[in-house]
Amino acid sequence: MDCIENFGPVTALHMGKPMFKIAPPVMTVRCYAIDGVMIDTGIYSKHRRVLKFANEQAIRQTIITHHHEDHTGSASALVDAGFSVLASPASAAKMASGFKYKLYHQMVWGKAPTVLVDCLDDVIETDHYQFKVIPAPGHCDDQVVFFEANEGWLFSKVMLF
Numbered sequence: 001m002d003c004i005e006n007f008g009p010v011t012a013l014h015m016g017k018p019m020f021k022i023a024p025p026v027m028t029v030r031c032y033a034i035d036g037v038m039i040d041t042g043i044y045s046k047h048r049r050v051l052k053f054a055n056e057q058a059i060r061q062t063i064i065t066h067h068h069e070d071h072t073g074s075a076s077a078l079v080d081a082g083f084s085v086l087a088s089p090a091s092a093a094k095m096a097s098g099f100k101y102k103l104y105h106q107m108v109w110g111k112a113p114t115v116l117v118d119c120l121d122d123v124i125e126t127d128h129y130q131f132k133v134i135p136a137p138g139h140c141d142d143q144v145v146f147f148e149a150n151e152g153w154l155f156s157k158v159m160l161f
Contacts, residue, residue, distance in 0.1 A: 090142035
């Protein structure tokens with residue numbers, strides 16, 4: 001079910017975990033790549049595909065919107081492979097110590113391994129873009145969004161154009 005989607009200069013890896021081998025995924029997620037940055041990591045059961053995507057997209061750093069397993073599942077695999085992964089201080093703490101998973105989350109996405117990541121700065125700069133890191137609690141208390149003002153892009157739990 002994994003597929004690559006292109007949105008202008010943004011490339012997405014769209015993935016899901018089937019609950020049963022013959023059924024399609026109940027829910028799917030995406031991680032995004034733009035100009036050497038990956039936003040979120042997708043689910044752990046797809047960590048090999050996420051690593052391949054990161055290499056294909058020449059990722060230099062990964063930035064996390066929030067701690068939930070569908071956004072951080074492959075972070076440990078990326079760190080183990082030498083990639084830089086950054087999250088808000090609150091997300092980094094949850095990713096390091098682990099957090100409770102609801103049973104249906106485990107069934108739909110699996111469980112993200114604990115991992116030590118570095119903390120985000122106020123701005124993430126690439127060769128061509130500048131993403132302002134903005135706290136956005138609501139979906140969860142540690143969520144941040146990434147805003148690229150010149151393009152009018154907002155990366156959050158979902159990407160909006």
